[in-house]
Amino acid sequence: MADKSAGRSVIKGMGLPLMGNDIDTDRIIPARFMKCVTFDGLGAYAFFDERYDVNGDQKDHIMNDERYAEGSILLVNKNFGCGSSREHAPQALYHWGIRGFVGESFAEIFAGNCNSLGLPAVRVSREAIGKLMEICMANPSPVLTIDLKEGYVSAEGTAFPASLPEGYRRALIEGTWDVTQTLLEGSGEVDRKYRELPYLRGFT
Template structure:
C-alpha cells in the first residue's frame, strides 16, 4: 500500500450528503478484483451523459479540478453497500484524501486498508474548507497526516484527530498483510517452537 505522509493539492468541492457506494462505483463495474482501471467509472452516473460524453457540471470534469487529490464533501459519505471497489475507484481516479463530517463505517474502514485517507471534521469547518475549494485551482491545501494538520490556502492550520493505529498504518503504508508482516520475527519464533514441540503438525 502506498504511504501517506503529506500531500499538497487542489481540493474538489462536492457538497452532497449521503453519497453512497453505488454512486461512487455502480454495481455493473464490480466484476473485477483488480484495484486499477475503475477510476474512469467513478461517479459514472453524474460524471457522464448517457452517450458517454462528459457532463461539464460534474466538479472533477472542470479544468480547475481535474488533478484534484482531495475531495471535500457532505455527511455520511460512502453509505450503502460495503463494496471495497469504492475506495479503489476513488484512488484510481487520483484522489488520496476525502474530508467530510461523517462516513459510513464500512467505507471508512476500507479507506484505511487501501491508502485513501478519510478525515472527519465538524460541519462548520467543512463549510469553510468547501468555500476555499470553490475558489478553484489557486486554492491549494496541504494535508499532513504525521502532524494531523490541514493547512488551508490562506495558511490557517486546521487540526484533525485520528486513531493512532490507523495513522501509523497509513504513514507507513501498511495494509492488513503489512501489519501482520511487522510481526514476522515473532511469527517465525512461534513456528519454530511449535515445530519442535508438535512436529506432527508439519508432516
C-alpha cells in the same frame, strides 16, 4: 498502493469539493462496473452516472471540470461512502487520482477500506468543511495540506483541526497500512486460538 515503503504524514494536493450528505458507494462506483477481476481500470467509472447522462454526455460535475483535473483531495460532507462494502469505491477514486479525503464523517467500512489502501480519510468540523469547500470553489488552484502528525488540514494559510481513528493515523504515518505481514507475525497465537475455540474443536 503507491508510496507503500514510506509513511504518509503530510499529503498535499488540489481540493475537489463534492457537496452532499450520505453519498453511497453505489454512486461512487455503480455495480455494473464491478464486473471485473482487477481494480486497474476503475478510475474511468468513478461517479460515472453522476458525471455522464444516459447518452454518455457530460453532466455538470466537479470531476468533469477541467479546472479541477489535477484535484487529488476530495472534500465531502457527512457519511461519505455509506452502503456497500465494495473496496471498488475507494479504488476507483484512487485510480482517478484521489490521494486523500477530508470530510465531516465517513461510513465505517469505507473508512476501513481507505486505510487498507493508505488513503487518509480525515474528519473536520462542519464549519471547517464549509470554509474549505468555499476556498476551493472560489479558486481551483490552492494547495490543501493534510498533516496527520500535527492533526490539521490547511488551505490558504488557515488551518483546521482534523482527526481520524488513532490506529489509522499511526498506520499512515508509519507506512504500515498493509497489515498482512503484521498479522502473520501473530501466527503462532492464531494457531493456538484455532485449537481453542469451542466451535472449531467440536465442542469437546
